[in-house]
Amino acid sequence: MSNHNETTTFAQQLRSDPRLSQAKQLILDAVADYQQHIVNVRPARPELELAYQQMLDAFGEIRGGSLYFPYLASGLGNGPFVELADGSVKLDMITGIGVHGYGHSHPLLVEAGIDAALSDTVMQGNLQQGAESFELVKLLTATANESGAHLNHCFLSTSGAMANENSLKMAFQKNQPANRVVAFSHCFAGRTLALSQVTDKPGNRVGLPDTIAVDYIPFYRADDPAGSTESAVNHLKWQIKRHPGKIAALWMELVLGEGGYYLGSPEFFQALSSVARENQIAVIADEVQTFGRTSRLFAFQHFELDQHVDLVTIGKISQVCATLYTDDYKPKPGLISQTFTGSSWAIIAANAIIRGLIDQGHFGKEGRNMQLHAYFQAGLQRISERLPQAVAGPYGIGGMVAFTPFKGELEKAKEMVNRMYHAGLMSFIAGSDPVRIRFLMPLGSVEERHIDLACQIIEQIAEEMNAEA
Ligand SMILES: Cc1ncc(COP(=O)(O)O)c(C=O)c1O
Known part of the structure; x- marks a missing residue:
């Protein structure tokens, strides 16, 4: 243990104790080891499905109404990807309606959590x-x-x-x-x-x-x-x-x-x-x-x-x-x-x-927020040109992106959100008359390849629903 120094608090000395930086690194390494398996969307593991459904049902009952999405996180993710307690992995482009700006289990958040655990109160x-x-x-x-x-x-x-x-x-x-x-x-x-x-x-x-x-x-x-x-x-x-x-x-x-x-x-x-x-x-x-x-x-x-x-x-x-x-x-x-x-x-x-x-350069007219928006917008534009009935727009600004599905009918929009969810992409509705589907990207961790994957899923569902219409 370091000797007391009159110009620093014990808390400051604790935070610069080399054991803590080693422990932090060990934790970050362990998280990264498991994160390397969470790099794409995937369906639930059949062995976990029954218990998961029971959990969801019981949760809905206690809560007094079922959850909007059958979503219970496992507690681990990798940037825009999040693992659920049924072993499925979703691409999270709605982030709790804009809350998880760095996505899931990002090192910046894990470090903040370790620092917080070392503070004196919750x-x-x-x-x-x-x-x-x-x-x-x-x-x-x-x-x-x-x-x-x-x-x-x-x-x-x-x-x-x-x-x-x-x-x-x-x-x-x-x-x-x-x-x-x-x-x-x-x-x-x-x-x-x-x-x-x-x-x-x-x-x-x-x-x-x-x-x-x-x-x-x-x-x-x-x-x-x-x-x-x-x-x-x-x-x-x-x-x-x-x-x-x-x-x-x-x-x-x-x-x-x-x-x-x-x-x-x-x-x-x-x-x-x-x-x-x-x-x-x-x-x-x-x-x-x-x-x-x-x-x-x-x-x-x-x-x-x-x-x-x-x-x-x-x-x-x-x-x-x-x-x-x-x-x-x-x-x-x-x-x-x-x-x-x-x-x-x-x-x-x-x-x-x-x-x-x-x-990390998110702000400015040419900053990362505006770049990501332009990239997502271009992807949606391409889908819109192929399937104008299914995807109109896009709309929004920076980390807020939306399109109007199927003339903005509520039931169709909900169905599309739901089908995209089951295909691995998380979005949500916004507005009324027309109802839109929106995305609040995890700006700090999303990359162009994630937006490509999102567009792939949007296009697949748009195509299916278009064919059924
Ligand atoms: C513009 C705006 N104001 C206020 C709120 C309410 O915030 P909270 O849900 O944290 O109370 C929201 C939430 O969606 C919002 O979008």
């Missing part, structure tokens, strides 16, 4: 945080402000919904007595009592009491940039006129995620934000799904809204969620707090994932 919270939490809020505010934003503050939380709730609370408190929100048609903001009102999906709030009043304005239309911008601005102005002094926040989801992968433009968002700012309305960007997936770490930077945003929320790929905000929106004591800010693993992994994406 969870961190507002009363007692670790130095990693400080590192994370510094990293997030520094990168958020690198092209002119003023998001000097950052509050961590455990879910996208909580980050969004916190942003709404700050906006209401600052702009009181304003008590309404304006949001885009078809936006998704989360499922709490308040956010179920912001989310433009009436089905998600059946039986719930009204909490906050939300007015909707239309989103951007790529086929009519000027007209749709004018229309949205006019709707916003009209709402401001109808409810003078009562609108606290303009809620902007910069790429409609659950809504079906529709993009806005810098001019569209800037025009709306300018009207909001002139009327003392908080401009909130919900980046829970877009964070880390566009040409910049933050999508508000991609859409050149640095001078416009007051509050920005992030989640999913960041493992820990957060609300970033300007000096003006600083909450009064007591407004926001909670027991957990996240597990030590999530916080350490958040730092590693964000630094990893930056250091």
Whole structure:
């Protein structure tokens, strides 16, 4: 054991103990030994199928409803590939709806997990945080402000919904007595009592009491940039006129995620934000799904809204969620707090994932995110040319890719997702009328060959369904 040194803590000395780096290497080597078998999709092992099905049935029963996919991970994967507890291997191009940005069992995540196991607690919270939490809020505010934003503050939380709730609370408190929100048609903001009102999906709030009043304005239309911008601005102005002094926040989801992968433009968002700012309305960007997936770490930077945003929320790929905000929106004591800010693993992994994406060239107009998107888009385009009925589009941006299957009929889209799943490819639906099939790639580990495999499976299923139609 090393001797005590007055300038370092025992924890620092422990982390630089050579036994730990040896143990870490041993663990990484052992993981790699088993990962080398997980390099392609494969069906379940017949010997494991019965027990797996029993597990799924019992899980569904306890949970009160079956799982969307018959998916229970074995606990090992290899980048975009994941082994399930029935021995099958899937190509994961949906990543828990955008969470597993480095895929499965990536060395960066395993290392973060070992470091976390060596920290003194499983969870961190507002009363007692670790130095990693400080590192994370510094990293997030520094990168958020690198092209002119003023998001000097950052509050961590455990879910996208909580980050969004916190942003709404700050906006209401600052702009009181304003008590309404304006949001885009078809936006998704989360499922709490308040956010179920912001989310433009009436089905998600059946039986719930009204909490906050939300007015909707239309989103951007790529086929009519000027007209749709004018229309949205006019709707916003009209709402401001109808409810003078009562609108606290303009809620902007910069790429409609659950809504079906529709993009806005810098001019569209800037025009709306300018009207909001002139009327003392908080401009909130919900980046829970877009964070880390566009040409910049933050999508508000991609859409050149640095001078416009007051509050920005992030989640999913960041493992820990957060609300970033300007000096003006600083909450009064007591407004926001909670027991957990996240597990030590999530916080350490958040730092590693964000630094990893930056250091590995994921951002920039020609960065890896945009390259991967272009490659996937070209593959889908080729399928679309051969089978236009089955695959239309593609749509999306960066690490968000989608196509419209079979005119966007819900049942067909679900069937295609299901058949691709059984053929080894994980995707999910988005939007309604048309319903699209979307992919949230594990950007940190996906390679062109994985996208080729995904396209091969999409084409095979598209062909089969086309022939049956
Ligand atoms: C844009 C957006 N906001 C908020 C949320 C809610 O995040 P969470 O499910 O972590 O509460 C989601 C989740 O899909 C989302 O896509």
